[in-house]
Amino acid sequence: MEMVATLGLLVIFVLVLVLPFRVKCIEHNLEVFLFACGVTALTISGFMTIPGEQTGWSLKIVTEALISPLNIATLWGIPIGIVQIVLLVGLLIYFFYHQMQRAIINLVDRFSLKWIVFLLIVVLGLVSSIISAILAAIILIEIVNALPVVRKAKIDIVVVSCFSIGLGAGLTPLGEPLTTIVVSKLSGAPYHAGFAFLFDNLAIYVIPAVIALGVIGVFLFSRSHTGGTKLVCNVEREQPRDIFIRAGKVYLFIMALVFLGDGFKPLILEYIINIPPAGLYWVNIVSAVLDNATLAAAEISPALSLTQITSALLGLLIAGGMLIPGNIPNIIAACKLGITSREWAQVGLPLGMVLMAVFFVILFVPAWLGFV
Template structure:
């Protein structure tokens, strides 16, 4: 039975990975599709016992799924929910819409678009670990949405910026749920992780990357934007019902990711955590479609070596930008700017694979050559 159940989970994983790019109806209703896949995966997981522990449905998992969208992040040290941030920010932007438009028009009048894009990506990437990845993503999409830039260029800018935000948020426990979980799990011996633990471990890789993302964003903008000076900075203001609908979609999306993460946990516990550092780095490319906080909760423990922890975290943080379900900022940005799964993947997958290769070389090759 375990073999058949594991095979069923693998089939669901492949469906999640493939169908949003092949079926337009699924692409347009991604939240509902992922929710259905999460429910199915969690049901199948109930037939699998890992180390004698039964997985699958439980009241605790249902409670976690229902509460997670409204209670899992930190904003300036205060625990708040992703849905509340999306809703309140949307309403504030609705009511102060004209002032925001005036500010962006003034900014475009003073600075070139290339400078704005570079600074936007770098600054939001660097501060996302302090203001939370969610708030950084909301600021990003509102500014990009109002820029006089063609749709393709907006999509590419946002994808690159979400890579930066997702990676930058990994530097403190305030950035995203993954970092909160990791610091909590490593708070005891031998690592005694505190507020600066992740910055000290990952900062050498992450901070220079922000400037690289800024350059990549400008290069992609110059390639895709044809210099159409007739484009307007003014965009249509979201209605209040649209704002509530977007918050509801974010809620359903996060519930679906919790179910998917818990449903795939038997595979993670049985096969993933015993993998070597390089293998752990590459296997975490699955965070492109799974909740990286759930993966971190399953993988990270004080029993891992320091290199295994670094490898796992970098794999999770980098791969999270490749597809829309990989990170909360991706979900927020794609929903606001109406970016489809295939549109995101055209930029996200090549960029993500290239980054995975670069960081693999940086993380492992010096050690293999005896240089580290």
């Protein structure tokens, strides 16, 4: 029975990877599809046994799925939820529509579009570790949505920026749930991780990567926005009904990720965490479709070396930008701008694979060659 259940989970994983790119109906209703896959995966996982771990449905998992969208991160010690922020910012933009449009017009008048793109990617990437990835993503999409650029350029800017925000958020426990979990798990001996632990160990990789992403973003923007068509700044004034519908979609999305993460936990605990560091780095590409906080909770432990912890975290943070379900900023941006799975993957997959390859060389090749 367990072998059948394992095969069932693998089939669901393949469906999650493939169908959003092949079936139009699923592509435009991704949150509903992922929710159905999450429910199915969690049901199947109940037929598997992991010593010391709860599998399948439980009141705890249902409660977590219901509460997580409303309490997904901590900002300055205050619990915040993605749904409340999406609602609040949407309503603020509705009521202060004209003021925001004037502010963005002034921004475009003072700076070139290329500088705006570069600064958006770099500044939001770096400050996301303090203001949280959620707030950084919402600031990003409201500015990008109003910029006088073509749709393809907006998609390029947003995808690259979400990579930057996802990486930058990994520098402090305030950034996203993954970082909070990691610091908590490593708070005891031998690491005694505190607020600066992640910054001390990841900043040397993350900060140059965020700056490089700014340059890449400008290049992609220049290629996709020719400037041939004269466009104007336009802050979209959604109706309150549309704002609440989008918040509901985000809520369903987060619930789906909770169910998927717990549903695939038996595979993670049984197979993934036993892979050697270099292999685990690449296997963490599954973070593109699974909740990276769940993967971090399963993989990270005080028994790992600092090199193992660093490589696992970087793999999770980078892969999270490849596809829409991989990270919270991706979900917010895709829901607001109507970006499809295919549109995201056309930019996210090649960029993510290049970043994974570059960091793999930096992290592992020098040690194999005996330089460290």
